[in-house]
Amino acid sequence: MSETAQQSAAQKMLGTFAPKLVSLTDDVLFADVWERADLAPRDRSLITIAALVAGSNSEQLPFHLNLGKQNGLTQAEIVEAITHLAFYTGWPRAMSAVAAAKQTFEG
Structure with a gap:
């Protein structure tokens, strides 16, 4: 699988332009908030x-x-x-x- 296919939607959209926003989107919003059990x-x-x-x-x-x-x-x-x-x-x-x-x- 290519590197592009493994990228998140945020990475594809913003690339290295806004790396902190990408990180927050991937690591906090989708990997934490969206995964909460409540x-x-x-x-x-x-x-x-x-x-x-x-x-x-x-x-x-x-x-x-x-x-x-x-x-x-x-x-x-x-x-x-x-x-x-x-x-x-x-x-x-x-x-x-x-x-x-x-x-x-x-x-």
Whole structure:
């Protein structure tokens, strides 16, 4: 396997440009926080997707939608969560998020 195939998403995106941020992402966020036992990965994914929608952080959404799928979230659950969020976070944010979800599930 090549070195590139073994790199994390953060390493691929940022390389050596921001090594501390890559390290925190890989070693603290994903190797520690995401692995804590008090919330299941599926629940963490749902919370993260909701936070990204609420914060209008659509650039991070495709990664987390795919991770949510891997963690057991269904298309129906993600669409329902985004629909619910439309009333609390704003219609444009929900429309952008559901478009990203459509691409994730149909792409």
